[in-house]
Structures are given as C-alpha cells and as structure tokens.
Amino acid sequence: MSIDVLQERIRKLKNPVMVGLDPYLPILPPHIVSEAFEEHGQTLHGAAEAYYRFCTELLDALAEIVPAVKLQSACFEALGAEGIAQMQRISKYAKQRGYYVLIDSMRGDVGGVAEIYAQAMFGSVSVGEKDYRLYDCDALTLNPYLGSDGVKPFLPYCKHDGKNIFLLLKTSNKSSREVQDLLSGDRVVYTAMADLAMRWSVDLFGKNGYSEIGAVVGATFPQTMKLLREKYDRLFFLVPGYGAQGGTAKNVQFAFDRFGHGAIITASRSIICAWQMTESDGRDYTQRAVDAALKMKNDIAKYVVIL
Amino acid sequence: MSIDVLQERIRKLKNPVMVGLDPYLPILPPHIVSEAFEEHGQTLHGAAEAYYRFCTELLDALAEIVPAVKLQSACFEALGAEGIAQMQRISKYAKQRGYYVLIDSMRGDVGGVAEIYAQAMFGSVSVGEKDYRLYDCDALTLNPYLGSDGVKPFLPYCKHDGKNIFLLLKTSNKSSREVQDLLSGDRVVYTAMADLAMRWSVDLFGKNGYSEIGAVVGATFPQTMKLLREKYDRLFFLVPGYGAQGGTAKNVQFAFDRFGHGAIITASRSIICAWQMTESDGRDYTQRAVDAALKMKNDIAKYVVIL
DSSP: OOHHHHHHHHHHHTOOEEEEEOOOGGGSOHHHHHHHHHHHOSSHHHHHHHHHHHHHHHHHHHTTTOSEEEEEHHHHHTTHHHHHHHHHHHHHHHHHTTOEEEEEEEEOOOHHHHHHHHHHHHSOEEETTEEEOOOOOSEEEEOGGGOHHHHGGGHHHHHHSOOEEEEEEEOSSGGGHHHHTOEETTEEHHHHHHHHHHHHTTTOBOTTSOBSEEEEEOTTOHHHHHHHHHHOTTSOEEEOOBSTTSBOHHHHGGGSOTTSOSEEEEESHHHHTGGGGSSOOSTTHHHHHHHHHHHHHHHHHTTOOOO | OOHHHHHHHHHHHTOOEEEEEOOOGGGSOHHHHHHHHHHHOSSHHHHHHHHHHHHHHHHHHHTTTOSEEEEEHHHHHTTHHHHHHHHHHHHHHHHHTTOEEEEEEEEOOOHHHHHHHHHHHHSOEEETTEEEOOOOOSEEEEOGGGOHHHHGGGHHHHHHSOOEEEEEEEOSSGGGHHHHTOEETTEEHHHHHHHHHHHHTTTOBOTTSOBSEEEEEOTTOHHHHHHHHHHOTTSOEEEOOBSTTSBOHHHHGGGSOTTSOSEEEEESHHHHTGGGGSSOOSTTHHHHHHHHHHHHHHHHHTTOOOO
C-alpha cells in the first residue's frame, strides 16, 4: 500500500482509526484462553494460538469499520518464537482482509542490520533459491535517535514498494518531554526530527501531498500537535495516546488538515478490551470492540469531517 | 549477572571485548549453509539451524578468551519465528558456557508494553500455571528517546535480578550527530541522556562503583568518549564501532578508567567473518575468529592495562 492508499481507505470508511492489537494473556477473554489450552495445551504454543484466535476474530469483526491495524511486536516477542509465528500469520490475515497493516516495533538499528531488518519486514528473505515473505506489513514505526543511518535503509521500500515508515517525533507518554522537548536553538528535538523527516522525504510524496514517511505525534499534547500540523503539513501523523492516556476527540482534531486528511488515531486496549469495562464474561468481546470502535469513530466525527 | 560480574569476567580473562553474533546467510561459511540445507532443507528452518551451528561453534571456540557476547535481535527476527527460536537457544547456550549475554534489540517501548517486554527478556512468562524462561539474557540495549517511561519498567530487574540495560547515548554511526549532538543550553542531547541515566541509577550502583545502567558510546568519536568518561565516571560503557567503522585500540582507551575498568568493546564482523579476509574456504572459521579475537585483545592491551 502507500500513504495514498491509507488515506483512501480512511476516506472510504470515513474512519481515521487504527486499532492496535497488543495481545497479552491477562486481557484475553477467558473462554479463548481456556479453549486454546484445551486444544493446544497450557504451553507457549497454546497461548500463541489464543492470540491468533483473539486477533483474527477481532479482524473479522472490524473489517468493515476500521481501515488499519497495528501489531505490537513486543507483545508477540514476549511469547518467543511461538509469538512471532502468530504475528506473521496475523499480519498476513489482516492484509487478506484488506487492512493497512503496521508493525509497531519502534526499532532503531543502523547500517547492515537495518538493511536486513527492512528487507525482512518489507520485502522477502532469500534462502537458497527460495524467497520467503515473512511479515509483509505496510508500515513500521522507527525510532530515529540514530539519524539518517537508521532510516535510509527503509527508504527504497517507501519509494518503490508502497511501504511507509512512521518516525517517533513526539510520543504520547508523559516523560517524552525529557528528551524530545529539549530546546536546541530555535527548535526542539522533535522539530529537528520533523525537519529530518522532511529532508528524507524528497521524491517520496504521494498524490495527496503527504510523504511516505509519517510521524508519530501523541494525542496528549494538543498544542504541540497543532503547531506541528501547521508547520509540517506534508507529514502524515500517526497519533497514539487516545483514550486511556487522556487524548480526546477534541484534542486529536488538530492532527488533521482542513480536508480531514493527514492523520490516523490509534487505539488499543479501549477497543480490544472494551468487554472488560462491562459485566460481560468476554464471550461478546468482538461486539464490544465493534461498539467501542463505532463510538470512537463517532466521537472523532464530531470534530473532524473527512472530505 | 550484573555489572560487577561482567567486570569480574573481563578482569579474569584480561579481555574487555564483547563479540557480536549477527548471523546472516551470506556471511556464513559455505559448508555450514550447505550441510544445514542438506539436513533440514533449503528452508527458513534450515537457515536458522545454520545460524545455530555457526553461533554455537563460535561460542565453543571463544569461551576461554571472550567474556561476553551480543546477539543481534534483528538478524534473528529476519528469519521470523525460526530465527527467534534459535536466538532463544543460542542465548541459553551462551549462558551455559559462562558468557555474559546481551541481546541487542535497541527497543524503546513504553508503559505496559515495555513491562511485557522486560518480563519476557529478563524474567519469565506465565502461561497458566507454568513459567517459561525464554531469552534469559543478562542485558539489553535500549533506545531512551521516550524518556523514563521507556526505561523504568526494566529497573526492577537491574535492582533485584542482576540485569543490565545499556542506553544509547552517542552511537558510532556517522549520522548520530544529527540528533544526538544537538546543543541544548550547556548540554548536548547525549549528555542530557547521560544525566538521565545517572538519575535513574540511584540505588543501582555495584560494588565497583558502576551503575547497573550502562551507556552505549561509539568508538568513532574518541574526544566525545574521553569527555563522557571524565564526566560520567560511574556509567559503564558499551563501545561499538571498533574495526570496520574506524574505531581503533588507540581510540577506545579513553573508554576505560585508570584501573582499565568500566568499558567493554564490541566487535562483530571483524571476528565472526575473519575467515573472509583470508584465502580460507571457511572451514577454519572458528580458528580465524579466535586469531582475530586474540589480536584485538592484544591491540587493546597495548593501551589499556586491566588491574
């Protein structure tokens, strides 16, 4: 896909929301865990199968509502190889269902290692005469603390294969100010990052004007978001921090341009664990997720009209 | 282990070198690849088995010379679940052989996700009534761009379980200056990071005076390293950039304190691919690695005496 395709999917579904899939045994509905343990054993494999069912049932339920999903790599890595096997399966499943798929691994390697990683995530891995597509995602989050060397290996995939990277600029967590807000001359660190993102974006702009290199900008700092939106009107924003962390629909309106374009808002636990906010035993968790996703869509629609 | 144990192992072997294991099919000796394909098929599984043999044979050969090893997570992730399965095996194998084991994943998650990751890497993962130790490493590299929220979930393991984290301060790649060298008041970003590392180190100092929180400082900027060593005399340095990137024994002497303590120098390709620098067909790769490791040890010993 590409930033244009992502925008088009958002426009079609009139929903600028990316649902985060970050499975973890304690947040799964009990019936899913117990049935997976019954069938596959009380093992890492059993747990990983529970993740697969949980995520794919959510993907089925949300396919007509939500344009994009985000897989939290660390949650899968936490089950070791069994978890990664399911992350690969779930990523492919999501693609088949038409989602734009981001793998959220916040990596920041450089040089040869970054090249190897970029190829595995965006391209295919050669083993002898065979090529294996392992993850096949549309986008990755990257931590740009290492500068160009950590970003450039990903750019050919943005240019030729419709892939996107989202660089951490100003994250939604409270302590993001400790480093990201350091003042340097007339800039702060996150605007210096944004300037770099613009520099790396030469010849990477889509038809809608946005770069294939996006930026992570937290919903928890609406004034910062507003300033960044005005100054960097060609960087597509991936916006975490909605819901549990305090970001509201009113806040996130500033992430969008005047056409209601240029941003996607992420939400994880507030959607995928919506059943835990009720008296539910979890058997209706997909319906609860759909309800929560629609509520979020409607809340944002009060402030943002997607033309 | 802990920073004290790492220092003790370095002192015992009189060798402040950490060998990086970052396997990749094109750098493996041909006989290892072909024999793995013969036995396991020309598949991801076969490739991953080749990684295992390559890494464990190197671990056997270097066990009496080298105190610590570093597994490059991205290289294993690049083979998907098969790669991660071998990273888990190799980490355990290295521990059994007595190595201090660092997993180099340069992650930077926050909050609940960071907690899940910390537990999986340093502790054990609970599945029903069972606990699984998956990675069991001694140390991780972390990207601290997100501030305290990304670091704090790892600190209990540093305090109670003898684990270490190494925060990226000033990396060895050329473009590190783009972000890390930004001037902010009387500090640059990497010294602001170092100040944070010191703040997080309260009650985390080992018997030798060094914090369980270490710092990544590249060998390619010797003046910076010297200044950092003088100012931050309680941060243990993990030093990349030796060899291929241009860091020399003369440069890295500045990473050490006057007892020859407080730093470990990493080297990957220059050791594990040493056979490629010769006319060798690769069958003697472990001997070539031993020779290269001894040469590096001796080169550093010309400038650094470990008391």
